[in-house]
Amino acid sequence: MSEDIDPEYLEDVSDILTNREFLALNCFKHHYATTRLMHSMNVSYISWLLAKKLGCDAKAAARAGLLHDFFLYDPKQGRPSRELQAFCHPKVAAANSKATFDITEKEKEAILSHMFPLGPLPKTQEAWIITGADKLCACVEVFHIGIALTRSGRVVVSAA
Numbered sequence: 001m002s003e004d005i006d007p008e009y010l011e012d013v014s015d016i017l018t019n020r021e022f023l024a025l026n027c028f029k030h031h032y033a034t035t036r037l038m039h040s041m042n043v044s045y046i047s048w049l050l051a052k053k054l055g056c057d058a059k060a061a062a063r064a065g066l067l068h069d070f071f072l073y074d075p076k077q078g079r080p081s082r083e084l085q086a087f088c089h090p091k092v093a094a095a096n097s098k099a100t101f102d103i104t105e106k107e108k109e110a111i112l113s114h115m116f117p118l119g120p121l122p123k124t125q126e127a128w129i130i131t132g133a134d135k136l137c138a139c140v141e142v143f144h145i146g147i148a149l150t151r152s153g154r155v156v157v158s159a160a
């Protein structure tokens with residue numbers, strides 16, 4: 001991690017960022033030019049910064065942002081249910097997050113509603129921040145623009 005990433009942010013998400021299963025998200029392409037791990041880190045860091053600025057629960061925003069796409073399958077190869085991917089993956093991400101990490105109800109709800117308007121209405125300010133940050137990051141990533149943590153050299157993922 002580059003030194004300009006706020007240590008307070010890293011403290012809020014350190015258990016997630018050191019989990020091998022979670023880091024496997026780096027094996028999946030997401031929005032063409034990035035991996036699902038880098039996309040999740042972007043959403044998380046932007047949500048954390050925004051939540052802090054707005055006086056919201058920055059830790060919940062960072063954690064739910066990081067976990068919002070915690071599903072370990074390639075949707076092109078099939079999905080675990082018959083639902084469309086847009087509706088299916090938030091449920092899988094919430095279930096994986098609950099099974100792997102100590103997440104709060106607020107974090108779970110934010111993960112479940114991140115695809116709004118495809119899916120449930122966000123119920124908290126943090127959930128609104130995450131659904132907005134997800135859309136912003138998706139647009140930017142599709143156009144191959146490095147933002148937040150994907151700017152060159154800010155994050156290096158090691159396989160060990």
Ligand SMILES: [Fe+2]
Binds near residue numbers: 068089090
């Ligand atoms: Fe998603």
Ligand SMILES: [Fe+2]
Binds near residue numbers: 039043068069134
């Ligand atoms: Fe996403």
